[in-house]
Amino acid sequence: MKLQTPPAPHMHSGIQLSSLMLRVIAALIPAIICYTWFFGWGLIVNSAIAVLTAVASEALMLKLRKRPLRPFLGDGSAVLSGMLLAFCIPPLAPWWITVLGASFALIVGKHLYGGLGYNPFNPAMVGYVMLLISFPLEMTSWMPPFILEQLEISFVDTLGMIFLNHFPYGLSIDALSSATPLDAMKTDLGLNNTVSEIMESNALFGDFGGTGWEWIGNWLLLGGLYLIYKRVISWQIPVALIGTIFVIGSFFFLMDPDTYPSPLFHIFSGATILAAFFIATDPVSASTTPRGRIVYGIGIGIIIYVIRTWGGYPDAVAFAVLLMNMAAPTIDYYTQPRVYGHARDER
Amino acid sequence: MHRLFQFKGGVVLKEHKKDSSAIPVRPAKLPPRLILPLKQHIGAPAEPVISVGDKVLKGQLIARAGDAISAPVHASSSGTVVAIADHPVPHPSGLPAPCIIIDTDGEERWRPRERNVFNFADLKPAELREIIRDAGIVGLGGAGFPAAVKLDPQGHEVELLILNGAECEPYITCDEMLLREHALEVLAGLLMMRHALNAKRCIIGIENNKPKAFRALYEEIRNTGADVEVVEVPTIYPTGGEKQLIQVLTGKEVPAGGLPIDIGMVCHNVGTAYAVYRAVEFDQPLISRYVTIAGSVAHARNLEVLFGTPVGNLIEECGGNRHTLRRLIMGGPMMGIALHTDAVPVVKTTNCVLVESAMHDVPLPSRNEYAMPCIRCGNCANACPVNLLPQQMYWYTRARDFDKVQDYHIFDCIECGCCDYVCPSQIPLVAYYRFAKSEIWAQEAEKRAADLARERHQFREFRLEREKKERAARHKKKRRAVSKGGSDDKKAAIQAAMERVRAKKAAQDSAPKNIDNLTPAQQAQIEEADRRREQRAKENHTPMSTEDSPR
Numbered sequence: 001m002k003l004q005t006p007p008a009p010h011m012h013s014g015i016q017l018s019s020l021m022l023r024v025i026a027a028l029i030p031a032i033i034c035y036t037w038f039f040g041w042g043l044i045v046n047s048a049i050a051v052l053t054a055v056a057s058e059a060l061m062l063k064l065r066k067r068p069l070r071p072f073l074g075d076g077s078a079v080l081s082g083m084l085l086a087f088c089i090p091p092l093a094p095w096w097i098t099v100l101g102a103s104f105a106l107i108v109g110k111h112l113y114g115g116l117g118y119n120p121f122n123p124a125m126v127g128y129v130m131l132l133i134s135f136p137l138e139m140t141s142w143m144p145p146f147i148l149e150q151l152e153i154s155f156v157d158t159l160g161m162i163f164l165n166h167f168p169y170g171l172s173i174d175a176l177s178s179a180t181p182l183d184a185m186k187t188d189l190g191l192n193n194t195v196s197e198i199m200e201s202n203a204l205f206g207d208f209g210g211t212g213w214e215w216i217g218n219w220l221l222l223g224g225l226y227l228i229y230k231r232v233i234s235w236q237i238p239v240a241l242i243g244t245i246f247v248i249g250s251f252f253f254l255m256d257p258d259t260y261p262s263p264l265f266h267i268f269s270g271a272t273i274l275a276a277f278f279i280a281t282d283p284v285s286a287s288t289t290p291r292g293r294i295v296y297g298i299g300i301g302i303i304i305y306v307i308r309t310w311g312g313y314p315d316a317v318a319f320a321v322l323l324m325n326m327a328a329p330t331i332d333y334y335t336q337p338r339v340y341g342h343a344r345d346e347r
Numbered sequence: 348m349h350r351l352f353q354f355k356g357g358v359v360l361k362e363h364k365k366d367s368s369a370i371p372v373r374p375a376k377l378p379p380r381l382i383l384p385l386k387q388h389i390g391a392p393a394e395p396v397i398s399v400g401d402k403v404l405k406g407q408l409i410a411r412a413g414d415a416i417s418a419p420v421h422a423s424s425s426g427t428v429v430a431i432a433d434h435p436v437p438h439p440s441g442l443p444a445p446c447i448i449i450d451t452d453g454e455e456r457w458r459p460r461e462r463n464v465f466n467f468a469d470l471k472p473a474e475l476r477e478i479i480r481d482a483g484i485v486g487l488g489g490a491g492f493p494a495a496v497k498l499d500p501q502g503h504e505v506e507l508l509i510l511n512g513a514e515c516e517p518y519i520t521c522d523e524m525l526l527r528e529h530a531l532e533v534l535a536g537l538l539m540m541r542h543a544l545n546a547k548r549c550i551i552g553i554e555n556n557k558p559k560a561f562r563a564l565y566e567e568i569r570n571t572g573a574d575v576e577v578v579e580v581p582t583i584y585p586t587g588g589e590k591q592l593i594q595v596l597t598g599k600e601v602p603a604g605g606l607p608i609d610i611g612m613v614c615h616n617v618g619t620a621y622a623v624y625r626a627v628e629f630d631q632p633l634i635s636r637y638v639t640i641a642g643s644v645a646h647a648r649n650l651e652v653l654f655g656t657p658v659g660n661l662i663e664e665c666g667g668n669r670h671t672l673r674r675l676i677m678g679g680p681m682m683g684i685a686l687h688t689d690a691v692p693v694v695k696t697t698n699c700v701l702v703e704s705a706m707h708d709v710p711l712p713s714r715n716e717y718a719m720p721c722i723r724c725g726n727c728a729n730a731c732p733v734n735l736l737p738q739q740m741y742w743y744t745r746a747r748d749f750d751k752v753q754d755y756h757i758f759d760c761i762e763c764g765c766c767d768y769v770c771p772s773q774i775p776l777v778a779y780y781r782f783a784k785s786e787i788w789a790q791e792a793e794k795r796a797a798d799l800a801r802e803r804h805q806f807r808e809f810r811l812e813r814e815k816k817e818r819a820a821r822h823k824k825k826r827r828a829v830s831k832g833g834s835d836d837k838k839a840a841i842q843a844a845m846e847r848v849r850a851k852k853a854a855q856d857s858a859p860k861n862i863d864n865l866t867p868a869q870q871a872q873i874e875e876a877d878r879r880r881e882q883r884a885k886e887n888h889t890p891m892s893t894e895d896s897p898r
Contacts, residue, residue: 006716007781015769020724116722118720
């Protein structure tokens with residue numbers, strides 16, 4: 001009988017790509033429930049659209065590239081990209097926005113670069129930035145968190161709004177939407193109001209960040225800590241990213257608390273926590289050395305703060321991540337760890 | 348309590364050690380045929396000193412060390428040498444290698460004792476090393492480096508001698524069983540090694556999953572009052588790696604490209620210490636060792652196996668089926684090699700045989716054949732005990748950019764397999780590194796050959812150029828000498844040369860020739876000789892038809 005002769009090692013931990021991706025998806029679920037609580041069914045519908053589109057695009061590209069379908073569809077990476085993109089799209093955006101974004105993310109952002117493992121940019125962020133630049137109106141029509149207290153919007157209503165552009169109570173998207181807390185802050189600061197005036201006068205703002213948003217942030221934080229605990233992601237990127245925003249935010253806040261919102265506002269508004277634990281930690285496009293990850297996280301934190309404070313966009317997670325994606329290979333090269341038995345300076 | 352340190356990374360593995368460590372060790376059955384490879388160690392192969400047909404005794408030298416770094420081979424039992432030929436050996440390539448094959452006579456007759464050592468402390472370290480070298484002792488932990496070489500401090504001060512009983516790979520329990528059953532002998536061997544090295548301190552490191560072995564050693568140290576420390580180390584793979592154990596016990600690192608002796612340390616396996624004891628105390632060469640047999644066998648256990656015993660015999664002895672084999676691993680599941688056939692013999696470095704049957708009764712760990720792309724998750728880097736960046740080495744190996752692979756220190760890789768074990772994409776990383784290493788070696792050999800050829804060529808060019816210059820210089824000197832003498836001298840020189848030529852020609856013409864003044868009889872003789880010569884030439888041209896045809 002012919003014996004099998006595979007190379008050593010002959011055993012494996014059993015951890016697979018799909019189990020990593022599943023854990024990330026699981027970590028997102030509490031935040032999704034919280035999101036739905038504050039903003040209605042929109043995210044659920046968008047997630048479904050985005051995931052279906054992402055998986056279909058992945059299958060199409062695998063077919064065109066003559067790659068096996070089963071292992072690559074089964075790894076769950078397309079599902080995750082779809083879910084992360086849906087998280088960044090306003091809950092009542094028309095369906096074609098989501099379809100366009102998800103297909104662009106997978107086809108251009110992922111497969112044209114060579115598919116899983118070869119994309120230099122985070123696919124979800126590629127899709128998001130394309131949408132933000134091409135369809136600024138649809139992409140900035142966010143709902144205020146207390147809308148559900150005033151209006152009863154059912155699941156079917158949500159489907160009608162997303163798919164048929166049919167709004168209940170004779171409303172329009174303009175009437176339903178409002179600025180995000182980050183956006184409102186930026187606009188009002190431009191009108192020479194102080195931070196405390198802005199936060200007290202507007203019900204959009206909660207204790208630290210935006211009403212509702214800060215709770216979603218809490219759940220994302222919890223999910224992220226679970227991922228660190230399970231070693232799905234490493235601590236360096238989230239800690240460096242949030243720490244940087246905290247340090248810079250504190251510096252300017254202490255200098256002039258009227259012009260610069262508190263560091264906690266920056267951390268609990270917009271997509272900071274989502275970025276720190278779920279987006280910047282995408283292993284394919286991030287730095288991979290331990291020290292490199294710290295540099296990478298710091299870089300993203302700085303860019304987010306700079307663009308939010310002095311740039312033209314209210315939030316900047318996507319730009320910050322994409323810019324640092326470009327820098328990742330260089331960072332990796334200069335942050336190689338000291339190898340056993342080598343002196344520290346010879347790298 | 349001894350202060351312990353940590354090495355970076357590593358993995359915690361399922362142990363699978365209970366089954367094989369439950370029953371006491373007994374000698375394996377004597378096989379009818381022993382196959383003894385000439386190379387069971389690192390270094391030059393041994394050279395046979397017997398010939399086919401010779402009767403040999405148990406323990407008799409059958410092949411002597413081939414070089415300074417080599418080890419002799421001894422007959423594991425008495426019998427007759429039936430062949431010195433190629434036979435399958437435990438090697439990943441599956442290629443056969445030269446072996447001495449002995450048909451045993453079942454009498455197990457020992458060669459007469461040659462040496463009596465009454466007190467090893469009276470011996471000089473060099474004498475002790477000679478005994479160890481002559482006994483064919485090599486590192487029994489798996490690498491098989493000649494022990495006598497490693498027991499030579501070569502001018503270094505040896506601060507610490509570490510005895511490695513970590514045994515970090517799953518399934519393997521041969522060192523544990525040896526310590527449980529022969530703690531005193533191992534301890535004695537350690538003291539002999541210490542004498543050879545003149546080492547200041549001794550530590551025995553044992554993973555904390557072997558409390559019985561620890562206990563046994565601890566008791567013996569207490570009973571004998573030996574100045575030896577036994578330390579329990581955490582069970583993390585690969586603690587049993589030499590460099591890792593040194594790091595755990597001392598916090599020091601062996602410099603890259605260096606040896607432990609460079610930082611005043613030497614590390615040996617517990618089995619080696621036992622072999623040293625037997626060689627010194629009983630004048631017994633290394634002809635057997637403890638081997639773990641586990642997996643698809645009715646009785647997983649340890650046996651004391653004579654070198655040369657085919658693996659298949661051990662499987663049958665432990666109640667396994669040789670005919671339904673699917674996979675055989677020699678060594679542990681992390682670093683062991685998959686065997687191509689069960690006819691390969693147990694050699695000095697064989698610590699374990701893992702058996703997997705096609706019946707799947709006791710499945711061995713296995714891995715997915717299909718590898719996904721690397722997602723740069725960095726789990727491999729976290730698991731690497733040497734702090735390499737396995738994912739980068741993998742990328743550059745795939746791109747065949749071997750210069751870059753070396754920049755990432757591939758030659759510091761110990762091939763422990765931790766990166767492979769944790770990779771979520773199930774990439775056979777270690778296989779890639781082995782490939783890269785062998786490619787780099789091949790390239791370097793090629794480069795050396797090319798360099799040599801270029802040097803030769805350059806030297807030839809240089810030599811031709813030099814000769815040309817020398818010739819030119821000679822001519823110039825001559826010409827100068829001629830022209831310096833003025834036109835009269837020149838004319839005179841030409842004149843003289845012409846004279847010489849004329850004189851020579853005249854002398855030739857006037858010299859007598861031997862055919863000038865012949866008698867008629869001589870003339871006739873010459874003519875006849877000419878005729879005969881002609882005749883013979885003609886005969887030689889005729890085909891030799893008659894002589895070849897059958898009569």
